[in-house]
Every structure is written in structure tokens, then in C-alpha cells.
Amino acid sequence: DGGITQSPKYLFRKEGQNVTLSCEQNLNHDAMYWYRQDPGQGLRLIYYSQIVNDFQKGDIAEGYSVSREKKESFPLTVTSAQKNPTAFYLCASGYGQNYEQYFGPGTRLTVT
Amino acid sequence: AQSVTQLDSHVSVSEGTPVLLRCNYSSSYSPSLFWYVQHPNKGLQLLLKYTSAATLVKGINGFEAEFKKSETSFHLTKPSAHMSDAAEYFCVVSDRSGGGADGLTFGKGTHLIIQP
Numbered sequence: 001d002g003g004i005t006q007s008p009k010y011l012f013r014k015e016g017q018n019v020t021l022s023c024e025q026n027l028n029h030d031a032m033y034w035y036r037q038d039p040g041q042g043l044r045l046i047y048y049s050q051i052v053n054d055f056q057k058g059d060i061a062e063g064y065s066v067s068r069e070k071k072e073s074f075p076l077t078v079t080s081a082q083k084n085p086t087a088f089y090l091c092a093s094g095y096g097q098n099y100e101q102y103f104g105p106g107t108r109l110t111v112t
Numbered sequence: 113a114q115s116v117t118q119l120d121s122h123v124s125v126s127e128g129t130p131v132l133l134r135c136n137y138s139s140s141y142s143p144s145l146f147w148y149v150q151h152p153n154k155g156l157q158l159l160l161k162y163t164s165a166a167t168l169v170k171g172i173n174g175f176e177a178e179f180k181k182s183e184t185s186f187h188l189t190k191p192s193a194h195m196s197d198a199a200e201y202f203c204v205v206s207d208r209s210g211g212g213a214d215g216l217t218f219g220k221g222t223h224l225i226i227q228p
Contacts, residue, residue, distance in 0.1 A: 088153075
């Protein structure tokens with residue numbers, strides 16, 4: 001899991017509530033990423049950021065929001081607009097586009 | 113555009129026998145290729161990477177992969193499986209063209225089962 005931490009490991013929320021997942025890295029990487037993982041579907045990119053105060057939507061950004069105020073931190077908010085938020089969420093960081101990424105341990109979110 | 117296909121969703125081998133996980137890719141440019149491993153409820157760990165140097169790449173835990181441009185393949189192998197190898201394995205491609213939001217495309221994964 002390297003120098004990337006995600007908290008909490010498990011998170012439970014009621015439907016209609018926003019929830020924020022934490023991701024911190026001490027690898028001095030410029031780029032950070034959020035992925036969603038569902039059984040049998042691999043990883044799908046939600047948002048990514050190549051530099052502080054800038055971020056771009058990935059393939060499934062609807063119902064999610066992010067911020068990148070510090071190089072070390074890239075929190076993800078799962079909003080009530082996300083229709084199926086229950087999933088395993090993985091944060092990653094890297095040197096930038098086309099280089100390998102380093103992953104955190106993940107947060108399993110359950111919404112009921 | 114780039115894509116990656118992991119040919120088997122599940123592979124089952126006996127402990128001590130060879131492992132072969134198959135991956136084919138499609139890329140318009142000279143690709144970088146990676147294999148990651150994920151144990152249950154854990155993040156992904158980089159096993160090995162190919163970035164246009166030697167075509168036979170050695171990784172951690174005795175795994176290796178061979179880049180074959182003519183076959184557009186990057187299969188992962190290990191001579192002798194260990195119980196601790198049981199996990200999900202992902203093949204990942206980047207063609208350095210900027211295709212895709214972050215330049216990386218993940219396969220859907222192969223679940224490796226080790227029989228005692």
C-alpha cells in the first residue's frame with residue numbers, strides 16, 4: 001500500500017447522505033486518482049488530478065465531487081445524486097499520465 | 113485508442129504447478145504494460161512493468177511476463193504456484209498517446225485460484 005492512506009476502511013451511510021472519503025499520499029506524486037471497483041468490472045476512473053487546484057472527470061464522474069487543495073490530499077465526496085454508491089473505492093497516485101500508479105488500501109462504502 | 117483483454121476470468125491451478133495468466137492488448141502507439149495483483153479487500157500492488165526495454169520482464173514474488181509485439185500479448189507466468197498467489201490479477205496498458213482520461217486502461221481481471 002506504499003505511502004498512500006485511505007480512511008476509513010469501511011463506511012456505512014444512509015441513502016440520501018453525502019459522504020467524504022479521505023486519501024492522503026506522502027510519495028510527492030503530482031497526480032492522484034479515484035477509482036470505483038465493482039465485482040467483475042475491473043476499475044473505473046471517477047476523477048483524476050494532475051496538479052494542485054486542478055482536476056478532471058473520468059469515465060463515471062456523475063454523482064461524485066473532488067477537491068485538490070494540497071498536493072498530498074485528494075478527498076472524494078459521494079453525493080446523494082450517485083444512484084448506486086455501494087462499492088469499493090480505490091485512490092491512487094503517480095508521476096503522471098502513462099506511468100504506473102500506486103494504490104491505497106481502499107474504502108468499502110455501503111449505503112442502505 | 114487502447115484496450116486490454118484478459119482472456120480468462122478465472123484460472124485454477126494446483127500448488128507447485130505453473131501459472132499462466134493471459135493478456136492481449138490493442139494500442140496505436142508503443143505501449144507501456146503493467147500487471148497488478150489485488151488480494152481480497154486490499155489495494156492493487158504493482159507486480160511488474162514493461163516500458164520498451166527488455167521484452168522479458170521480471171517482477172516480484174517470482175512472476176515474469178513477456179512482451180510479444182507480433183502477438184500483441186503480455187502474458188504473466190510463474191513457474192511454481194504458491195497458496196499466497198491466490199488473488200485477482202489485472203493487466204494494464206498505456207500507449208502514451210493520452211488515450212483515456214489518465215492514459216491507463218485496466219483489464220477486467222483474472223481470479224487466480226490455487227488448489228492445495
